[in-house]
Amino acid sequence: MKATERFKKRYVHFRVIGNAIVSESEIRNCVHENVLGFFGESGMSKAAFKLVHFEYARKMGIVRVQRDLLERMVVCLSLVNFIAGKEARLECVRSSGTVAALLRKSK
Amino acid sequence: MDLQLSKLEVCESCGRKPAQRENILDARSVWVGKLPKNFFSSSINPKELMGAARKSALLYVPTYDAQESYVSAAAQSGCAIVFSMCDVARLSGIKRAILISKMRILLGMCKKYGANVYVCSLAYKEYEMRNGHERLVFAMYLGMERKEAKKALGMLAEKLKEIE
Numbered sequence: 001m002k003a004t005e006r007f008k009k010r011y012v013h014f015r016v017i018g019n020a021i022v023s024e025s026e027i028r029n030c031v032h033e034n035v036l037g038f039f040g041e042s043g044m045s046k047a048a049f050k051l052v053h054f055e056y057a058r059k060m061g062i063v064r065v066q067r068d069l070l071e072r073m074v075v076c077l078s079l080v081n082f083i084a085g086k087e088a089r090l091e092c093v094r095s096s097g098t099v100a101a102l103l104r105k106s107k
Numbered sequence: 108m109d110l111q112l113s114k115l116e117v118c119e120s121c122g123r124k125p126a127q128r129e130n131i132l133d134a135r136s137v138w139v140g141k142l143p144k145n146f147f148s149s150s151i152n153p154k155e156l157m158g159a160a161r162k163s164a165l166l167y168v169p170t171y172d173a174q175e176s177y178v179s180a181a182a183q184s185g186c187a188i189v190f191s192m193c194d195v196a197r198l199s200g201i202k203r204a205i206l207i208s209k210m211r212i213l214l215g216m217c218k219k220y221g222a223n224v225y226v227c228s229l230a231y232k233e234y235e236m237r238n239g240h241e242r243l244v245f246a247m248y249l250g251m252e253r254k255e256a257k258k259a260l261g262m263l264a265e266k267l268k269e270i271e
Contacts, residue, residue: 017234071244075241075244078237081196081235087232089234091237092240
């Protein structure tokens with residue numbers, strides 16, 4: 001496949017902020033539910049969304065999204081105000097073209 | 108520069124600077140109570156909105172009703188209309204969709220009349236504070252160009268400088 005035909009994607013690094021204690025499954029469910037609610041089923045499939053990486057210890061994660069929809073994904077994640085009804089939210093830190101770059105910069 | 112509705116301390120997890128500083132222009136985030144008198148107005152009453160649009164520097168309408176009267180008054184006096192991210196974030200589902208739609212209509216009216224716009228968090232709690240990139244992207248999501256969105260984020264600092 002030519003480089004120009006390849007699926008263009010970006011990765012968004014987010015972290016969980018807030019003093020409430022939330023479990024890993026609650027955070028994962030929250031991300032999926034909010035993206036589904038924001039983009040809808042059709043939009044979510046077009047956006048090629050995937051929760052690529054999640055570290056509960058560091059309360060950070062990385063999601064994959066189609067390059068054109070990067071800004072919408074940032075809005076979607078930043079509009080999360082409660083996680084499983086608790087006072088916590090997702091903050092987008094940065095975005096990159098590779099997971100490795102995000103992991104390197106997040107250390 | 109961001110604006111908060113309540114007096115917040117430093118957000119430990121975010122590591123943000125404190126809002127309660129001697130010189131508010133140095134702070135990244137400012138509490139509404141720290142602003143000069145008659146700088147920030149909030150109302151849903153049409154008559155009060157007209158008066159506030161003429162006197163204040165920032166006008167917050169929690170219902171985001173698009174009324175030509177106060178938008179044109181704000182445009183003439185140079186008052187900026189506030190769009191809050193937390194108002195959207197606190198809602199979900201159909202209510203959120205309706206609010207975003209109202210915001211888009213109001214923004215369209217602001218553009219038509221040439222009124223200034225200010226996008227901020229208006230956070231009640233520390234964890235609700237949004238960073239600059241999130242606010243910028245939200246402004247673009249509402250329908251602003253990147254240049255307009257950047258200007259909208261810096262509106263508070265601009266207004267404070269005008270007063271100084």
